Amino acid sequence: MVSHNGAIGGIDLGGTKIQAAVVDARHEVLGQARRETPASGGPDAIVAEMAAALGEASDAAGIETDSLLGVGVGSPGTVDAPAGTVAQASNLSEWSKPFPLSQRLEEALGTRVALGNDVQVAVDAEFALGAARHHDSVLGVFWGTGVGGGLVLDGKPWLGRGAGAEFGHMVVEQGGARCPCGRRGCVEAYAGRGAMEDRARKLAGKGRETVLFEIMEERGRTRLRSGIWSRALDRDDELAHELMGRAVEALGAGIASAVNLLDIGAVVIGGGLGTRLGEPYVKKISKAMRPHLFVDDRPPEVSLAALGDLGGAIGATLLIAR
Ligand SMILES: [Zn+2]
Structure with a gap:
């Protein structure tokens, strides 16, 4: 050895x-x-x-x-x-x-x-070794089944009283869509892969056409994993694009609100969907933030998680x- x-x-x-x-x-x-x-x-x-x-x-x-x-x-x-x-x-x-x-x-x-x-x-890994290593503070957004968040402020992980940085439950629409947490209008209610799948099933059940569930069956899956969304988007599936558009808008509004509060210089997008959809979606999210930024002449750097799955x-x- x-x-x-x-x-x-x-x-x-x-x-x-x-x-x-x-x-x-x-x-x-x-x-x-x-x-x-x-x-x-x-x-x-x-x-x-x-x-x-x-x-x-x-x-x-x-x-x-x-x-x-x-x-x-x-x-x-x-x-x-x-x-x-x-x-x-x-x-x-x-x-x-x-x-x-x-x-x-x-x-x-x-x-x-x-x-x-x-x-x-x-998020600590991205801060110490990855996409945010040249910054003092970072908001990490982990976009997957749910929408997780992590925060480092002035070099220190910020957990509040223990449950801080729950980015996915920032409210982007009062009285909006039902979130898996039971509340309404959270970012995760629009952008969480679980919530997106529920909505896709509901709309497909009402007769909306989509290749999402065909691809799911072809791949031998029972859930809409990130790769299935990615394939449906590549095939220009209208429903997949519509739901992804909603997700991007919610992420953009939520991240911009967090930036308005904290004025951090770096945002890192990771998670199963974030990693799978990659740079083009980081750019879309960054663009969706713009209208909501209070100080809009120096937006934060938004980047893809550099360490990926590991x-x-x-x-x-x-x-x-x-
Ligand atoms: Zn919630």
Whole structure:
């Protein structure tokens, strides 16, 4: 085995996939692995798969997991980092009560484990190593099934009293569309892939023509994943363009409102849809912000997340590096 002093593991725990990476002290990726998140079996099954993914990434790096400096985890749900627990992870199987994730992973991997919020660690990675590395402050917008947010202000992650930076629930239309959170008019009610799929199903059910569900079946999927939206847009599907247009307008209004409040110089767009749709959509979002910016002669720099799919796992390693 090659010796890598100071190698660190990182795991990005998502609703559909578990991404693991092992990096060296300079944040270079030495090995990585990706597995499906078990849809049943609860936290026990998920922990086993997380440990297997990290083991695979470590094998690829030529390192035993117990000789890693530690493993950071970016998790959805309510993360209590000092206690090492995760609760209320509603996208994960049977995961509502606080579960001792740190302790269970430490037992499986033989090294220390630190927990962080999934979106915040991805934003930290973009701030430290990615698209916002030349800025003091950044708003990260993670555009996927939901719309997540993360904030770094003057070099410090900003979580408020613990639940800050919930960008997806900025209100862009009073009394507007119903959001998965139960409220109305949030950014996520228009831009979340889950909410967009619900609306697409409803409109298709009323007879609107669309290739979205044809493509979904061709690809053997049951949900409208990011790649399906992207293919439908490429095929000039009118409904896909209409819903995506609504999403872009909501993101633009929400981001501009956040910029009006904070006057930050950098916005980074990531997440499954953000990464998939790429630069052309970053430009569309940036354009949609303009009419809402109070100080419109120096708009913030809006960029695509530079670390892509690995950003969450690399960001999780920073929990140990700090
Ligand atoms: Zn909401």
